[in-house]
Structures are given as structure tokens and as C-alpha cells.
Amino acid sequence: MTSLLSIRNVTAGYGYGPDIVHDFSLSLNESEVKCIIGPNGAGKSTLLKAVAGILKPRSGDIFFEGKNLSGKEAYQIMRLGICFLPQERAIFPNLTVAENLRMCAYSIKDKALAASRIKAAIGMFPVLGQRLKQIAGTMSGGQQQQLVYARAFTIKPKIILIDEPSLGLAPSLVEQTFSHIKQIASSGIAVLLVEQNAIKGLQTSGYGVVMDLGKLVFEKPANEVLQDQSLRDLYLGKALKK
Template structure:
């Protein structure tokens, strides 16, 4: 479904990605793990078009998407839930969700999608008129994922969905990620909680200073001594 080939991305004169290769097959959960500043978020931003790549190529469903604007990659079926959630704090829950369906004109389709979101996140249904910025961190994360699901994506990219959340909420979020995948959504997951990520991932990549250092099946990386010492200790 998604292939990054020799992708290089810079921020000014600083090279953030140094020729990385990443493959995501349809129906998989693939995770990128690594320390802060390793290039994980930049990888997702390169795919969604939030940052430009200088070299290499990004192919999604056999279509070249390198440096396409973010609104175009969204219309192709790629949804990106960024680090820090980035909901619209002054808009209500309902308005935030509707922003996720900006390209849909049919009200009945929008209503169907919203009901589907409520299946995963019933709390959101109870908070429809509440301002997004007044909710807890866990609820805001649910809203951010729900907004992405309103796009009915084929590929859902999640950037640090567990960041700053209580352990019980983290468990709920990861259960929902598994459920979304079982229902047919392919997932590319960036996560500092390497243990949680590798437990649910089919495959994973370890990224260090903009380079892929290791790759393998989730359970293989979970039991890799180098990975355990660096990220699971």
C-alpha cells in the first residue's frame, strides 16, 4: 500500500531523514520506534505532505505522492493524526468531527460515519456540544482519531497516540487501534511506548538519527536484545 524509497528530508540545512526505506502492506500495523528527534514524525509528515522531501519517492497504492499537498493526500485516503492531537480547541466535538468530513457533501454519509466513530468512542457522543479544548487529554486523543476516521481512510497514520495519557487510557487506545486494523484499516504507527507498539504491530522499524537501523516482525523486535536495552528497559 505504501512504499518509501530512499527518502531524504531536510529542515533547512539539517537532514532529518537520510535515505530511508519503509514498506507498509495492506492490512498491516507497522510501527516506527526510536528516540526523540530520530525522524519518526518527519516520516509521517513526509508521507502526508506536511514537509517536502528532497530525494527519493513515496508511492501510495501505485500512485506517486511525493510532495503532494496535504489536502490531496487526504483525498487519496491517507489520514494523519499528528503528535499533540491538534484538535480545534474552540470548536465543539461535533464541529471537530465535521472538519474530518470536509470533502463529503452527503449528509446521510456524514451521519453514518459519525455513528461509526461513536461505536469506537461512545464518550464523544455524550460531549457533542462541548468545546474540544475543555476535554481531558485522553478524550482529545479520541477526538483526534475520530476526526481522522470521518475521512474513511484506507491508511491511518498515528503519531504518538499514547503521549501524556494515563496507563488505562493508553490500553483503551491501543485496543481501538487493533480493532480498527481488524476492520480493514492499514495503520502506520509512530510510538515512543515501544513495548505497546511492538505488541500489536505486524512489523516494525527502528529509526535512529534519520536512518533505519533495524526492521522485522513485531515479536522479533520485541525480543531483540538491542531493542530491549535501548527502548524497553
């Protein structure tokens, strides 16, 4: 069976600099959630950027639904169904909630379809429906987070790549954000997550992937990683010693 996403022996880096991601392979099936954990600077964000087409791999290939993504631009990759939520998951703070949702749906040519997607996104995050005319930047942090995920949902991707969703959030919003991610995953969208908060990330995922120095260290079912004390001590360090 071909995977939905197949990253094969990808090496990537910036400009004339050194390789940051080394010969990295990983696959993701439909509706699967995998969480990549690893120390700062391991190359996790770089890997997601390579999948999203923001950074061209130096070697290796990335296949999506059996199609090779090499040479495709980021916007083409998004249209194929891969949505990237970068670390700085910006919304447009000066636009209204409705405008934010419409901006995302612009990539859909069929207007009736775009409208129905927006409606479905609002159905998923009802508070946004009550605030369609509000300037997005004036909503609470929690509401802005909902808008981030509603926007992603609007383009109805097959995969969402999410970089550090909990970074910089208040503890109450961290819980809320992971429940949004679960909600998105249970709608059938596959998720490739990068997360510093290893416990929360693994609890949200089917598989845990450890990355260090640009390489894959291991991949295992997330509950195995959470339950195995030696794995915790060896690979997850302080993050899991609570």
C-alpha cells in the first residue's frame, strides 16, 4: 500500500550552509497522527518546511498520494492538500473573522464549495460564527487559536503539518489547542505534528518519532514511548520526567 505521504531519504539545509536534515525517511497514512519530538535545533521545523515546499530538499524525494512533490511550489503543494501551520501561525489580525476565513478559501475556485467549507469550519468552531464581523486581533487568545484551526479546516487538506502548536501559549490554551488538533484528526485529516511538550504531543498521536541531529532516531507507537521508562530516560529527558 502506498502511504498518503512518504518522505524518502530527504537531506535539506539552507543556502550554502551545512545539511540540517540528513537522509530522513518517514511515512504517514490516511487519518494517522504522528508526533516528531527532539531537542531544539534537531531539524524538525526544517523537515516540515521541506514537506511544505518552502525549502527544496538537496536530495531525496517526497511523495504525496504517489506523486513526487519535487519541483512543486508551496502553493501547489497546499492545493494538493497539504496545509502547513508554521510556528508563527499568523492570522490576519486587522481583518475580520469572516475575511480571515475567506482569505483561506480563496484557494478554492468553486465559490459554492468555498462557502460550504467556511460553514463547516464555523460548525466546528461555533464561537467564530458569533464573531464573524469582529476584527480577529481583538479576540481572546483562545478564540484566535480557534481561528487558526478553522482556517486550516477551510481548505480541507488531507494532511496538516503543525509546528509547535503549544509554543508560547498559556496552560489553559495548550489543553484547548490539543483538543482542536484531536478534533481535526478525528475528521479524517492526517496530522504530522512537531511538539516540544512531548507528553501532550504523544498523547495526541498514534506514533512518536524521535529526531536528533537531523536524523531519525526511532519511531514507535506513542503509548509505548510514554510507558517505557528507559525510552523516556534515554531520549526524552526532562520533558517527560514529571
